Amino acid sequence: MSENTEGKIVHSEVEISVDPNCTTAFMTITAPENGGLEVTADKAFGAVRAKGICFGLEESVVEDAVQNKRYGENICIARWKPPVDGKDGAIDYCFKRETTFKPVEDENGNVDYKNLGLVRNIYCGTTIAKISMPTEGEAGTDIMGKPVPQKQGVAATFTVGKGTELTPDGTEIIASVDGNLTYSGGAFNVEESLLIRGDVDVSSGNIDFIGDIMIKGNVMEGFAVTSKKNVTIQGTVTNGKVTADGNITVKLGSINSELHSEKGNIKLDFCENSKLYAAGNVEGSAFIGGEVFAGKDIVASGKGIMMGGKYTALENITASAIGSESYAKTMVTLGNNAVLSEEMEGHRHKIAEMEDKLDQLGKIVTALTEMAKVSKLTPEREQMKVEAMRSRFQIQGEIKRLNARIAEIESTLERKQILSISCKKAFYPGVTLRINSYVYQVNVMTPHSKATIGDGEIVMVPL
Numbered sequence: 001m002s003e004n005t006e007g008k009i010v011h012s013e014v015e016i017s018v019d020p021n022c023t024t025a026f027m028t029i030t031a032p033e034n035g036g037l038e039v040t041a042d043k044a045f046g047a048v049r050a051k052g053i054c055f056g057l058e059e060s061v062v063e064d065a066v067q068n069k070r071y072g073e074n075i076c077i078a079r080w081k082p083p084v085d086g087k088d089g090a091i092d093y094c095f096k097r098e099t100t101f102k103p104v105e106d107e108n109g110n111v112d113y114k115n116l117g118l119v120r121n122i123y124c125g126t127t128i129a130k131i132s133m134p135t136e137g138e139a140g141t142d143i144m145g146k147p148v149p150q151k152q153g154v155a156a157t158f159t160v161g162k163g164t165e166l167t168p169d170g171t172e173i174i175a176s177v178d179g180n181l182t183y184s185g186g187a188f189n190v191e192e193s194l195l196i197r198g199d200v201d202v203s204s205g206n207i208d209f210i211g212d213i214m215i216k217g218n219v220m221e222g223f224a225v226t227s228k229k230n231v232t233i234q235g236t237v238t239n240g241k242v243t244a245d246g247n248i249t250v251k252l253g254s255i256n257s258e259l260h261s262e263k264g265n266i267k268l269d270f271c272e273n274s275k276l277y278a279a280g281n282v283e284g285s286a287f288i289g290g291e292v293f294a295g296k297d298i299v300a301s302g303k304g305i306m307m308g309g310k311y312t313a314l315e316n317i318t319a320s321a322i323g324s325e326s327y328a329k330t331m332v333t334l335g336n337n338a339v340l341s342e343e344m345e346g347h348r349h350k351i352a353e354m355e356d357k358l359d360q361l362g363k364i365v366t367a368l369t370e371m372a373k374v375s376k377l378t379p380e381r382e383q384m385k386v387e388a389m390r391s392r393f394q395i396q397g398e399i400k401r402l403n404a405r406i407a408e409i410e411s412t413l414e415r416k417q418i419l420s421i422s423c424k425k426a427f428y429p430g431v432t433l434r435i436n437s438y439v440y441q442v443n444v445m446t447p448h449s450k451a452t453i454g455d456g457e458i459v460m461v462p463l
Contacts, residue, residue: 011036012071014047022142025053025078027062031071041066053078054145078143086137086153091173093129095120097183119194120181121210128164128181128188129173131156163190178228179211199235200225212246219257230264237274253284266294273309287311304424306330314412317421323428323442330428334419334451335436344409347402354395361395364388420452422463427451433458 010033018025044062057078065075134153165176179190192211199217210228218235230246237257246264253270265280273289282294285302294313300306304320308328314336323330368385431442433451440458449460
């Protein structure tokens with residue numbers, strides 16, 4: 001203490017300091033001297049108000065400092081509420097952008113060198129990416145009561161590619177079609193058709209795709225092509241396998257191969273020693289050897305040759321020449337009464353068994369219903385009743401389906417009575433014709449004729 005203040009009465013004072021950003025405030029209390037007055041809480045709070053502090057004040061801290069005479073300390077008495085910045089949106093892809101072509105290894109460590117993973121099949125509705133929305137965050141407040149703005153989150157940037165779509169709530173990108181998942185142009189795309197610009201060989205591996213497939217080249221030996229829709233091949237199929245739910249078109253032909261169309265037609269130029277199956281029609285200019293089945297018609301157009309092998313159609317067969325001058329053994333079957341009749345009888349037998357089962361279930365339901373009139377059924381018996389009723393419903397549905405199939409077969413069998421095998425040029429010896437249950441052996445060349453049923457046998461009718 002200096003000489004000129006010695007003995008002078010000094011009252012306790014309160015000093016309030018506020019940082020430049022108004023985020024904190026500090027209080028310092030000076031000690032009284034020579035009998036000076038102590039600071040009161042009211043005086044301390046008055047000093048606080050004079051500074052304009054109205055938010056984040058810790059009144060208990062002020063009161064404690066005054067009460068406990070914490071002289072000379074720099075005490076924090078107010079703090080701001082800092083803003084909470086929003087979070088940026090983000091996109092999380094469920095698939096890798098790059099397609100890796102490498103042999104597939106099974107769980108036993110066996111490597112399939114013909115399966116290179118060229119195609120990534122994806123079905124409509126499958127999630128491709130998940131998107132998190134940005135958040136706004138929350139504004140803060142400084143100790144003067146003024147708002148402190150926060151930084152709002154920024155939405156994720158992305159591109160919705162072809163064959164994909166954003167869900168209504170904006171949280172997912174999904175496939176809008178079935179197809180092949182690719183990444184290009186900064187986005188995932190779903191291609192409904194697949195184009196192979198060259199051959200299906202060691203460079204591509206086997207192809208298994210849920211959409212249409214277009215192959216500019218050939219299907220080489222030992223390779224397979226599978227599609228849930230249609231397959232078009234500009235070249236040939238040699239010692240290969242092509243399977244499709246829809247149509248198969250081979251611009252050139254098939255050699256020692258297998259073509260299977262589950263629901264459609266097969267059309268090709270030539271077929272040599274190959275196995276063909278089509279639910280619909282099979283059409284080509286030359287069939288040599290092999291085995292051909294058509295759920296509807298076999299049509300040998302153009303050259304119209306059917307020579308050697310086995311040919312079966314359920315509706316009609318048309319060709320220019322069936323067999324050959326060299327007496328090539330050729331089996332031609334039209335209609336399939338035996339198979340259809342066997343199927344129909346099988347269905348009828350199954351219906352009889354199911355009707356017996358229905359009768360048994362009906363007795364169970366009736367008995368439990370009567371028991372329920374006397375006393376409440378136990379949970380086990382109530383469950384038994386529910387299961388019996390459910391089984392009855394399912395069996396009734398199956399019986400209805402089988403009866404519809406029986407009616408369809410009966411109608412088909414009636415139509416097959418007017419089927420015919422037409423040959424514009426000639427039937428040659430060595431050809432065996434079967435129409436439904438009738439058999440006809442061609443022993444002499446028969447030109448410009450149609451084989452059909454007449455008077456309980458196969459007869460040749462001039463075209």
